[in-house]
Amino acid sequence: MVTVLFFGPLADLMGRERTVALASDRETAGMILRRLEDENELFQSMLAKTRVKIAVNNQIVSAACVISDGDDVAILPPFSGG
Amino acid sequence: MVTVLFFGPLADLMGRERTVALASDRETAGMILRRLEDENELFQSMLAKTRVKIAVNNQIVSAACVISDGDDVAILPPFSGG
């Protein structure tokens, strides 16, 4: 199982986290994201309008990063602090 | 009589203030300064090494400013605060 974490506007829509099962042992962060988009039109339309970063176990990675069982996958919309 | 005020390194040498009589009713700030230099070689050599500003009654003026009886003439060496 993989924990997907959502922040900022994405958390308003998806909640803070969801647990998903890996579809294969070569599934990437981008593939998991696409599966979540397929299940939720609102999420899909939010991602179409924004550029997210992905962090796996607290390190920023590319969408091509292969995910392992037990990983935390964080979906990070554009930052705005200060 | 005119009060001449000295600040910073000039005050170390000349004291805070001196009272001088006007030599004429057309004496300028620059002329008073030259008289003080003529009386004191150390003051003369300090002025030779530095550029002073002059304030008469709390307003910056040029050396050509004509001084009146009762004026305060302040001799201001280069500023350094902060």
Add this chain to the structure above:
Amino acid sequence: MIDLADRAFDPHALVSRFVRTAQGAGAIATFIGLVRKDGAQHVEALYLDCFPGFTEQEIDRTIQRTIRKFELIDAMVVHRVGMVSVGEPVVIVATAAEHRRAAFAACDFLMDYLKSEAPLWKKQIGRDGEQWIEPTSQDYEDRARWR
């Protein structure tokens, strides 16, 4: 030092402690950001979301990089998370250096980073509803000055 504070903090007590511990500093620059009652938007509060652990890690990494880049003696960031009311401090940055140019530049640099590159998410809560905020084009331009 990075701290994410979930309740109101006293920026002056924090700066006071920072100054005491910055041995050898001749120059301390600080920035305090307050929640403004934006006239047009009728802002009543901000809500700041963060990724606990990751947000501190990323900001701390940038603080350490800033200390090296500007040869600082020390630097501090304290940022509110959760609900922050109008008039309250939302962020404080302090930098300590031997000379003022480095302290000023580093403080400015850290604020530009926090506005557009630190893992924080800001929602405006106003009379007329809520709205997530993205950095302005000015924020991105400010950040690009350091590249």
Add this chain to the structure above:
Amino acid sequence: MIDLADRAFDPHALVSRFVRTAQGAGAIATFIGLVRKDGAQHVEALYLDCFPGFTEQEIDRTIQRTIRKFELIDAMVVHRVGMVSVGEPVVIVATAAEHRRAAFAACDFLMDYLKSEAPLWKKQIGRDGEQWIEPTSQDYEDRARWR
């Protein structure tokens, strides 16, 4: 606000009061200058001379000009005069604006002014004697940035 203080002041209490009165500000920038124990010179204290009345008048005129130039909400300068020991604050500048660029720039501008154009005279008192300080070429260059 300009104040020439002839004894130690608490910069944090001053900034705290400044922030409370700067209604509508979103950005407060501050600078605190401390007397540094300059290694080569063995500095033990600074002595600051001023021209009472004239010094305040000239600094206040520049504060008012700075408020207009950078569209500030408010600005404050507190500067020590007389003897100031190593480690003590010698100057604090605070600026309040709606946005951070103006607050930072104005604080930087005021410090550059104080270093080379405010009617103050600074003497270093060290183990090896006393020496009147003139602005460095860097101070003059910093000031020239605003012309």
